[in-house]
Amino acid sequence: MSRRAKPLLQDDQVAKSQPRRRRDPAQPNLPFDPMPDRVEPCLALLKTTAPAGPDWVYEVKWDGYRLAIHIEPKEVRIITRGGHDWTHRFPAIAAAAKNLSVATAILDGEAVVLDEHGRSDFGALQQSLGGRGGKRTSTESILYAFDLLYFDGHDLTGTELSVRRHLLEDLLDGADGAIQLSEEVSDDGAKLLENACALGLEGIVAKHRDSTYRSGRTGDWLKIKCVQSESFMVVGYEQSASARGGVGSLLLAGRNGDDWVYVGSVGTGFNMKDAEYLRKTLDKLKTTQPVVPLKGKNLVFAQPTLIAEIDFRGWTHDGSLRHASYKGLREVQDNAAVFDMSERPAS
Structure with a gap:
């Protein structure tokens, strides 16, 4: 790969964290565990400040698609966060996985496309896949692996993160192709966040080094962002005769249990091509029964x-997004969770 990711810190600023224990040489003699068809991912809980103390380690917050790479003796499967098989969409990552010196493994990581500055670019990743509903395969993407859930016939989800990372680092030692190790560092979280923001990164993820791998948002992993980025449901648009594609802004909603909560609109970040696609698609989803209590002569409501x-950049006191900008549509198969309003930081 010609491009490399922006490091969280320069090599001369801080040493990478070291595993606390050595791999048990008797491990290969342990009974084999059945390889799971799928592991629900551990998700990061949104926080406004980074945790402090020696129990926490930190990584770059990648901006791409969360994937699990299942390596089996006769095949490799690439599974999305929602459980869909996308092996055919990421052939370079699949080929790199086949070349790893392991018979069975499950890698947890994020597929990204890097920009010229080594930062993950969600829009470029979407473009490499042909946009929402596209049929292209992404040859430009690479996987930054940050966890190892299954290895050589053994289920690692019940072991500490420090042990899982040690084994992952051994497995990916020297890797510089379509699968690479996500850098992990131990240092002051606030300092790392400041550096990440200065480098133009999305933010950092903090992980408790002694935590087992638990599915869902347990608080073992935390995400702290420079510029907030979340998934929202498009519930309509505002028509405009003067705006590109006839779309003045998109109407957005977050989730509150089984209900939708209006969080404001977004009118920047999409070009003419995006706007024409959005209007055409939303017109097909048009409904006279909006899922949010809005009224307006120029508003077109759509099924969620x-x-x-x-x-x-944050939230207003009345629960709307501040300085919102559109980045792209999430694939249905990606099953990105729509923002849960219970996670909104207090004003």
Whole structure:
């Protein structure tokens, strides 16, 4: 790969964390565990400040598609966060997985496309896949692996993160192709976040080094962002005769249990081509029964189907997004969770 990711810190600023224990040489003699068809991913809980103390380690917050790479003796499967098989969409990652010196493994990581500055670019990743509903395969993407859930016939989800990382680092030692190790560092979280923001990264992820791998948002992993980015449901649009593609802004909603909560609109970040596609698609989803209590002569309401990734700078007191910008649509198969309003930080 010609491009490399922006490091969280330069090599001369801080040493990478070291595993606390050595691999047990008797491990290969342990009974084999059945390889799971799928492991529900551990998800990071949104926080506004980074945790401090020696129990926490930190990584770059990647901006791409969360994937699990299942390596089996006769095949490799690439599974999305929602459980869909996308092996055919990421051939370079699949080929790299086949070349790893392991018979069975499950890698947890994020598929990204890097920009010229070594930062993950969600829009470029979407473009490499042909956009929402596209049929292209992404040859430009690479996987940054940050966890190892199954290895050589053994289920690792019940072991500490420090042990899993040690084994992952051994497995990916020297890897510089379509699968690479996500850098992990031990240092002051606030300092790392400041550095990440200065480098133009999305933020950092903090992980408790002694935590086992638990599915869902347990608080073992935390995400702290420079510019917030979340998934929201598009519930309609505002028509405009002067705006590109006739779309003045998109109407957005977050989830509150089984209900939808209006979080404001976004009118920047999409070009003419995006706007024409959005209007055509939303017109097909048109409904006279909006899922949010809005009224307006120029508002067109749609069934809650399209999920958009939105950058924003925070929340207003009345629960709307501040300085929102459209990044792209999430694939249905990606099953990106629409933002849960219970996770919104207090004003």
